[in-house]
Amino acid sequence: MWRSLRRRGQLTAVADRTGATGARDVLLFACLRNERIRLPYFLDYYRRLGVGHFLVVDNGSIDGSAEFLAGHDDVSLWRADGSYAAARFGMDWVGALLFRHGHGHWCLTVDADEFFVYPFCDTRPLPALTDWLDDCGLRSFSAMLIDMYPKGPVDETPYAEGQDPFEIAQWFDGSNYTIQRNPDLRNLWIQGGPRARAFFADRPAAAPALNKIPLVKWRRRYAYVHSTHMLLPRGLNLTYDQSGGEAASGALLHAKFLHTIRDKAAEEAERGEHYDGGREYAAYRAGLEHSPDLWTEWSERYINWRQLEILGLMSKGNWA
Amino acid sequence: MSVGFVMLVHTALDRAAQVARHLAASGCPVVIHADRKVPRSAFEPFAQGLAGVRGIAFASRRHRCEWGMWGIVGATLDACGDLLTAHPGLRHVYLCSGSCLPLRPLPELQAYLAARPETDFIESVTIDDVVWTKGGFDRDRFALRFPVPFRRHRRLFDAVTGAQKRLGLTRPLPEGIAPHLGSQWWCLSRPTLEAILHDPRRRELDRFFRSVWIPDESYFQTLVRLHARRVESRSLTLSKFDHFGRPHSFYDDHLQLLRRSDCFFARKIWPWADLLYASFLSNDPKVTRNAEPNPGKIDRLFSRATDRRVQGRPGLIMQSRFPARRLDAARTAAPYSVFAGFAETFPGFEAWLGKTTGLRVHGHLFAPGRVAFAGGAQVHNGCLSDSAALRDYNPEAFLANLVWATRGERQCFMFGPADAQEVMRFVAGDPNAQVSIVAGAWALTLFAREQAGELTGSALRKEAARLQKVELAYLALMRSGWVKARVRAWGLAEFLEAPMENLAPILDEIAPRAPRRPTEAPVLASLDGFGAFLQRLRNDGMNLHLPGDFPVGHAPTPPGDARPRPYLVR
Structure with missing residues (x-):
């Protein structure tokens, strides 16, 4: 957990819309890189399931993933330019978001x-x-x-x-x-x-x-x-x-x-x-x-x- | 105006308001009791939204309702008093919650109750007969005192009840009381309810029930027996509980099931089940459209769910069922057969067995180089691979997966001392396994290899010694006291004295209605010179005993007869 907290410094908020989440909302956390082609169906699928808000870390995509995600009202986006491996394959970044925004929510953590x-x-x-x-x-x-x-x-x-x-x-x-x-x-x-x-x-x-245990009622x-x-x-x-x-x-x-x-x-x-x-x-x-x-x-x-x-x-x- | 409602609410206030409006609009007055724990910020808009609606009133006093404690009963008593006073014409009072939903038009309920003016509908079962309470607390509920809320202070609760039990601090029941338990949701007639409310002993009884555990399941259920003229011991509210005693929720996909209920209400409805609320909040029978009642169907659904949670599917190993070994009676999902030494004794045994029994017959599934699936397949049911490395990584899972994936089709496979042995411990403890061993049959393979010139001299002797050692180990394993498999074992010579008589019971066990009776015996391996071969190994100093004794000079006569003879099993 401390690693996650240290790594939060590497995260830059691109679009933080977490203020709009309701107490009952199920939150989805993901870390991705160059997944632009998958994203429309991904968002659509999880919206239909009833996910309330998406919290996404973009690890240096160059295919327009970030721009696409930033354009959606139910997505909050952070950019991480550090090494994926050094951040324990993205989990440190996602961990930092879970710590900050997940507490008290049911949190679904998945890949794209x-x-x-x-x-x-x-x-x-x-x-x-x-x-x-x-x-x-x-x-x-x-x-x-x-x-x-x-x-x-x-x-x-x-x-x-x-x-x-x-x-x-x-x-x-x-x-x-x-x-x-x-x-x-x-x-x-x-x-x-x-x-x-x-x-x-x-x-x-x-x-x-x-x-995998992707769905957790998160505590800090x-x-x-x-x-x-x-x-x-x-x-x-x-x-x-x-x-x-x-x-x-x-x-x-x-x-x-x-x-x-x-x-x-x-x-x-x-x-x-x-x-x-x-x-x-x-x-x-x-x-x-x-x-x-x-x-x-x-x-x-x-x-x-x-x-x-x-x-x-x-x-x-x-x-x- | 025949029936009024007391509605207890604590969450999902929007839905409660929606149902209350429907009840009131159908001519049924409602008194709503909102738990005192409901925050002001939620309660006030709720109360304001219903203010001035004809037929809806709020209870004069709000109680704090802690699960399992007196508050719920206190709230019910006060609200019933309010309702009966405000509506002198009421004949029945129905107790419901904010998450209850009517399943049929209210005029049907009104007509039903009007035809039974003196009947009290309340599940009321004497504690001598109750089996559904959780935690073995049926008698203790009344004999001990329960001053501590169970859900909030679990440890203190256990300490207080434990101490009372140890010290023998039980208390007598009030005079004339026979404890009864039942569903919290009832519909009582006015005379019965008034008799309970105005009972001269009410102070004494209330004091007693204040420290009974979960009094909402026993107060009215017990007292109704003192006052009622006609008790119909069932609830008009459909409510199902899981094995932990928690109520099941109903969702949109239960719509057709709920239409088949014979109850007037159901509890509890998931607040976001829009389709259920849209389909049942109507007094038009065309909208509610109930089907022929079939409450058994609902029962089965929920009892199957409990079975799945408690028993699971035997032999299934998966992400959410991973039984500790000693706790799982059957290690696999279905019976299967292991044949050791048969393929060596009868060349072509696999084909013969498949033809005779119609079952799936594999070769040596645990052969060292590659999994010998039936027909030499590279991949089998469930996408199991023929890679020996994958199989040996977890041989038990391999076998359990195979048996699970082929449920409904008995699997047979060959085995022997040359195979990977690890799985045999698992097989030995599995009541689904039928294991038949012809010990020493591997010597026939060695004999053939010697004759073909593949294996001779000390290499041959070493191999024979190795195979015999391995086979002795699994024979010993199969004779252990804890073995659950059905095991049969013979020495080769002993087996050959009457091969078909020995085979017959195995076949009868695995394929009692085999498509073809075995009219033809399987062809026996050639035994010419086998006795001499064994003797040579012994002369070289080997302690070779598993195959048994074979005459040195010539092949044994009866089974050695090369002509296949017709054979009928019994």
Whole structure:
């Protein structure tokens, strides 16, 4: 947390409209770089879910992301010109915003390519979920990352601005995930999916973590530890039931594998600003060059949250 | 004017006002009690907005309503007094909250109550029968004193009640009182309510109930038994509770379900459920359009939700269900079969088993180089990969995932001492596992490899010793006391004495209605020279005992018969 506070000096407010947020508003926090093409659908998607205000850190975009975001009344924008890696992959900046603006709110922290899905999200807005979590006395809600991919080479169908990315990347792995418990922070560590299958088949331990706890009723003393994978105090990581029952949970549909990934992978592998020196991006770059199709005959085509529930990837818990 | 309402409100005042207006406009007078905790800034606009509306009045005295404490009952009593005094013609009083919503036109309720002028609708169950209270406090609610609010001072609450229990500080019930519990939301007739309000012993009874825990679930429920002429023990308000005793909320997507309720009101409605408010706040039956009542459907929805939360789906491991091992009875979602030594004893066993049982038969799923999925697939159900490294990273998850992803289709796979062994501890403790072992069958593979010249001399001996050691380990594991799998094990020689008799019960267990009865026995591996092969290994100094004894000179006669013979199982 102190790191976050020190890094707040690196943030410059471009458009601070947080004064307009209501006490009940669900706030969305994001840190991004060069995501202009994704932003219209992103804002639209989360507005429809019922997000009250967007608080965004722009890490030196040169594609007009900042200008686009600054033009929306429900977006507050900060600029951070420092190193993404040195700021713990943006989490220090987002942490500073959470500290300053998140206290007492339900806060959803996501990347520009992550789309939150929760039980009944097609009929009940986000505040219905957070009211229910409040009633249950819950402070955090888990949503595992589900990597979505197209059928055929990832750059076969280009993504167009404003389009639902899951019209293209509509497939996912139904039951190809492994879970271990991290005894230190008590969180679950989930790996697997197409990335483990296609890029890390020879070194599974290096496959990216898919566990995420993006929705938290924020207090000033809370802090994300590593991306949104886990939190402190560690009681916030106990989003799962250990006696056989199912707690409620959601999913983050991950629209990473679109045609944009080739440029991104090349850029990020060179910048080395991502986790582990961009090694993950280097692996995609290598993987995407010789075997660009993640689709298999056992891939599931995404329909809705109920399908994810039936497949056992998320759960309604006792929300009815 | 047959029925009036007492409405208790503390949040979502806009919705409360909307419902109160609807009730008043339908000819039902309303007395609203707003919790004293509601801040002035919220209460005043609310009160002003309703000021002057015909039929709506505010309670003469505002109580502070702490959950589980007396305030709610005090507020109800005062508001009922106000309502009955102001409207002498009222026959019934309905107690509702600001988050209640009428499910059918009010004239229907008025007609229903007018036809039953002396009936009190209140859930009232003697504490000897109550099973739904949480925390085992049914009797203690009355025997102990509860001066501390549960939600605000949980520790003090526990300390005070714990101390009373330890010291044996229980108190007698007032004379003539039989404790009853029930839903807080009721509809009482005027004579009953007046009898409660004007009971000569009211001071004594109120003093007692002031320190009962959650008196709003017991005060009227108990006293109605002293005064009522006709108690109908059910609530006219639909209200569902989860396993923690918290009320479920209703949302827009419950609209069709609520139309099937046989209740007149529902609680609690999520304040932003616009569609519900738009669909039910009307006295036009064409708008409310209720379907044939089917309260069972509503019950099932909520009891299934509780099951999901408490029991979960057996064998599912996921982000919000990660049972500690000893707490999960079944480690996998469905039964499956492990065959060790069968593919070595009967070349072509996998194809034969698949044909005979119609089940999904894999090769050695845990083979060292690659996962041998059925049909040699590179990817299987759920997108499981055939990479041995991925599988060995978490073999238990691999198996649990496979069984979960193929629910409804029993999985069979081959196993042996050459495979990755780690998963066997998991299998042994899983009641869904059926494990059949022909010990020593690996010697047949070694025999074939020797004959093909692939493996000879000391390398052969070393390999035989290694396989025997590994197999002894899993045989020992499968004989442990804690094993939950269904285990059958034979030595190779013992098994070969009557192979089909040994196979039959396994098949009966896994495929009782198999598409084809096994008319043909699986083809046995050639045993010519096998006895001599084993003897050579023994002569070289190896303690080879798992395969059992085979005659050295020639192949054993009965199963060694090369002709496939017709075979019928029982």
